[in-house]
Amino acid sequence: REACRATGLVDNLYGSATLLCGDGATLPAGQAGCTFRSGGFPVDPETAYTKTFGLVLKPRFLKGFTFSADRFIINLKDSIGYNGYDYFSNGCAQTGSEFFCSKFVRNADGTLFSTPNSNPTSGYIRGGTTNYYRSKSAGWDFQGQYNLNLAKAGTLGFDFSASLTTYAGGQDSPILKKYNCAGYYGSGCGQLIPKWSHNLRTTYTTAGDIFSA
Secondary structure (H helix, E strand, O other), rough: HHHHHHOOHHHHOOHHHOOOOOOOOOOOOOOOOOOOOOOOOOOOEEEEEEEEEEEEEEOOOOOEEEEEEEEEEEEOOOOEEOEEEEEEHHHHHHOOHHHOOOEEEEEOOOOOOOHHHHHOOHHHHHHHHHHHHHHEEEEEEEEEEEEEEEEHHHHHEEEEEEEEEEEEEOOOOOOOOEEEOOOOOOOOOOOEEEOEEEEEEEEEEEEHOEOOO
């Protein structure tokens, strides 16, 4: 009941069969069901707070070698994302939070039906693009280069780059738990965000720069 009240439903309509959502075939005759709207909503701009620092090593005892490490921390307030209407309807039923329940925009009689192509101002469950509470990403970026002189045989060049993601997630609502999707996919995380990824390239160049591979 508290969750329904949070969607704007008055107490005397709680449990009313006339407010059910369905696919049309399972609803009583003459009942319209619910409208789900997923576009045409304004969002607030994101605000990012970033911290970065790093170091570069170029030791004298290893000529031709350079290594750098950079730390990044990005906190994003009012982050923008996309979710279907079921994300908000399920979240409202489970938490009663305004973040989820405010996406129910009822008509005066409590129904959630409207004509979709009329650009309705009420009578729908909202989905689509919206602002979340906050998002965060943090990790390290590494780069290394080394040129090995082979005298008359030419040179070997090594180029290494890597990324270590320590945090990639956030908190959708102040009352929800924080989540970290680094190394995970699905179940609210979407596409895989690897904790570690790297690339190593080796290039051989003949003396005089005549040929390179």
